Amino acid sequence: MEEEASRFDDHAFVPMVSLEMNVAVFKSQWQFCDEITEYLSDILGQGHSDPARYANFLSVAANELIELAFRATNGRGKISFSLARSATSNRLRIAFPCDEEFPRKHMQTGSREIQPGLDDGSGQLVTKSDGALLSNLAAIFGAAIHIEKDGADRIGIIADFPSAEDFQ
Template structure:
């Protein structure tokens, strides 16, 4: 019978990443007032959420960087387009090769119009041509605010949709991020 010595075991700094099961990753709720007052912390929130969502990936730093970009665009759109009061809820979940983000946002007539317009822009037949044209020319204000969300679709292949629950005053902005395909970008 032999007893293994410490030197016989290969040292590892970190265990191999475990595949993340499909399902909820993290959710965050915050008030419109608190979110608006602390806008300068948006990048920190995006970085935190991205690092958490990427913790078990093969290359967590790379995935966190990409997700931080995605999340920051979403948070910026929500910051600029929300109702005057209420609570913002963001849910992150993973399903196979995608990260799904659902942002439940209090809206008024103007902000609901913005989200509907952004979804129309993303779902047009050739959003890349439209996007390039907007970058080269003066962009109308309504379209300029939507450019960040449109960029997620045309550059990264994200899908954007909205649902408006009965009763009004809220909508759910859903974005599907291609989490594994980003390695090919």
């Protein structure tokens, strides 16, 4: 939706590929996570001095984010995956429908950005493993990873990975 545009500057990014599928089909087989990851990672590797190494390394992060979407989606509607590239970053965006419960547990009042791990300001960790996962992926890959509201009943996971090949 136009009104619910991401806070991230998409203007600097050139679209590479997008894939959309029915959530029920996506959730019908866990192996779709691996297959979609492999497809997207191969595309991310294009243009690098060692495409297989870059694609293989980023496939770990992409797979974790796709599996997070697999677990979080409510099973209705469409899930979309897209890749875009800027001069310094590669962006993976996953948007999918979710129940009201997910944003309510993870979003601060009045915010469009999900705060992984906090339950309505109570300070109780309710998704400690997912919050730790996102934090660890961001640190290991030097990525900026955010979860935002994407329409009334959808969320988007946006991950910007540096296009430099100097992973640690």
